Amino acid sequence: MFKFPRIRGGVHPDGHKDRSAALTIVPALLPPRLYLPLRQHAGAEAIPVVRVGDHVLKGQLIAEAGSDVSAPVHASSSGMVSAIGPIGTPHPSGLSANAITIDCDGEDRWADLEIPEDPYALAPEVLAERVAQAGVVGMGGAIFPAAVKLKQGVKHEIKTVLVNGSECEPYLTTDDRLMRERAEDIVDGALLIRHILRAYSVVVAIEDNKPEAIAAMRAACEGHGSIEVEVVPALYPMGSAKQLIQAITGREVPAGGRSTQVGVLVHNVGTVYAIQQALRFGRPLISRVVTVAGGCVNKPRNIEVLIGTPVRTVLEIGGGLNGQPARLLLGGPMMGQALPSLDVPVIKGTTGILALSAAELPRDEASACIRCARCVDACPMGLMPLEMAAHARADDFDGADDYGLKDCILCGSCAYVCPSHIPLVQYFQYAMGEQDTRRRAARKSDRVMAMMAARAERLRLEEEARSAAKQQRRGKSAGRESAGAPS
Numbered sequence: 001m002f003k004f005p006r007i008r009g010g011v012h013p014d015g016h017k018d019r020s021a022a023l024t025i026v027p028a029l030l031p032p033r034l035y036l037p038l039r040q041h042a043g044a045e046a047i048p049v050v051r052v053g054d055h056v057l058k059g060q061l062i063a064e065a066g067s068d069v070s071a072p073v074h075a076s077s078s079g080m081v082s083a084i085g086p087i088g089t090p091h092p093s094g095l096s097a098n099a100i101t102i103d104c105d106g107e108d109r110w111a112d113l114e115i116p117e118d119p120y121a122l123a124p125e126v127l128a129e130r131v132a133q134a135g136v137v138g139m140g141g142a143i144f145p146a147a148v149k150l151k152q153g154v155k156h157e158i159k160t161v162l163v164n165g166s167e168c169e170p171y172l173t174t175d176d177r178l179m180r181e182r183a184e185d186i187v188d189g190a191l192l193i194r195h196i197l198r199a200y201s202v203v204v205a206i207e208d209n210k211p212e213a214i215a216a217m218r219a220a221c222e223g224h225g226s227i228e229v230e231v232v233p234a235l236y237p238m239g240s241a242k243q244l245i246q247a248i249t250g251r252e253v254p255a256g257g258r259s260t261q262v263g264v265l266v267h268n269v270g271t272v273y274a275i276q277q278a279l280r281f282g283r284p285l286i287s288r289v290v291t292v293a294g295g296c297v298n299k300p301r302n303i304e305v306l307i308g309t310p311v312r313t314v315l316e317i318g319g320g321l322n323g324q325p326a327r328l329l330l331g332g333p334m335m336g337q338a339l340p341s342l343d344v345p346v347i348k349g350t351t352g353i354l355a356l357s358a359a360e361l362p363r364d365e366a367s368a369c370i371r372c373a374r375c376v377d378a379c380p381m382g383l384m385p386l387e388m389a390a391h392a393r394a395d396d397f398d399g400a401d402d403y404g405l406k407d408c409i410l411c412g413s414c415a416y417v418c419p420s421h422i423p424l425v426q427y428f429q430y431a432m433g434e435q436d437t438r439r440r441a442a443r444k445s446d447r448v449m450a451m452m453a454a455r456a457e458r459l460r461l462e463e464e465a466r467s468a469a470k471q472q473r474r475g476k477s478a479g480r481e482s483a484g485a486p487s
């Protein structure tokens with residue numbers, strides 16, 4: 001029985017989860033070379049603290065956080081830094097073209113990690129800082145630095161820590177397997193987060209299509225009074241934080257607002273696990289579980305991948321491909337990004353690698369909008385996708401904003417139900433990208449104007465100082481002349 005079964009909109013795409021969910025997680029293999037992008041997170045690019053030629057150890061800091069909203073990067077294995085700079089193919093996430101390349105030495109030798117004290121004996125701020133130093137980011141794909149979220153949460157009154165185990169995207173089963181295999185650690189991590197935030201309770205939300213994960217998490221929660229598992233209906237995009245909060249608490253996060261405004265802080269299952277590893281063992285985030293699936297993958301499964309491993313290597317661990325994929329994606333089919341090359345590395349936010357066959361793809365040819373309003377019904381944010389798309393197509397971005405573009409979470413539910421196969425999300429991505437470019441150009445122009453104004457002011461002051469000095473000199477020489485003149 002669901003507490004709050006109704007959320008707005010949503011769709012029921014085919015899950016395609018059975019094959020990869022059935023197999024245990026395969027441990028990481030060591031590739032010959034790792035490519036570690038300097039920005040695998042929301043916020044500023046990390047700044048390298050190593051040089052080409054340096055030998056680094058597994059877990060060693062190789063790039064420090066570039067600002068308050070950023071995350072450090074650590075070596076995923078031991079070896080030599082062979083390059084720092086742009087990698088051949090831009091990452092499809094659009095996050096960073098710059099990376100640190102490590103030629104692995106095959107020894108996989110760990111750096112000396114600081115053995116943490118009992119985390120419950122430490123202040124919340126100290127614990128949040130340890131999470132920051134471990135480079136943990138939102139691993140459900142959100143990639144927001146986890147410590148920034150924790151630090152924000154410490155300042156608010158958080159009643160509920162919501163552990164997001166819903167994993168609603170088709171094909172993806174990383175969280176499912178993680179909950180089945182590492183339930184105790186996830187519960188430990190969730191209770192540590194509760195301690196940091198001084199929250200009252202922890203709720204682990206899992207979709208009803210993961211009975212094994214539900215059972216494993218319920219068993220791990222036993223004996224801990226303040227944590228419980230809630231089952232939510234399988235409905236896409238239940239994994240979106242706002243939808244999940246509404247389903248679990250009945251509270252709606254205001255448009256443009258944050259979950260902390262309604263007393264809830266949401267972390268994905270994988271993030272909670274990474275936080276636990278950082279606080280209990282001092283381990284930085286250097287690997288993650290990735291689902292490898294799709295009709296063209298020989299052995300769909302979950303693999304624990306070292307961050308920076310090229311997709312090509314991960315696919316090989318998944319038994320290789322059985323044909324030419326019609327589409328290669330990083331992430332799920334609803335929100336994932338097209339892969340331009342198999343040399344692209346896995347980053348902290350990579351949930352899955354999909355190699356889809358033509359039979360798994362929707363029909364592509366778009367036709368005219370028939371104004372059926374199915375997209376409106378499917379939108380979980382209560383927006384008007386058809387109007388937003390029409391305005392975006394006409395480059396009228398303010399008009400698109402009027403219909404809610406800023407609140408669009410790019411979930412793709414509208415495009416999924418559109419009988420005319422209109423690529424609605426592509427229009428939204430285009431409009432958001434253009435708006436971002438214009439905002440950046442405006443900020444740059446403001447900075448240039450400010451610099452020009454400052455220069456003009458400096459020149460004026462210099463000119464004033466010059467004329468004052470000139471006048472002073474004139475006054476002195478006039479004084480000397482009058483003193484020397486005959487009376």
Ligand code: SF4
Pocket residue numbers: 368369370371372373374375376385386414417418419420421422
């Ligand atoms: S679902 Fe597609 S065809 Fe129907 S109104 Fe929306 S955009 Fe138009």
Ligand code: SF4
Pocket residue numbers: 378379380381382383384385407408409410411412413414415424425428
């Ligand atoms: S992509 Fe945006 S407009 Fe479409 S359903 Fe999702 S939130 Fe609504």
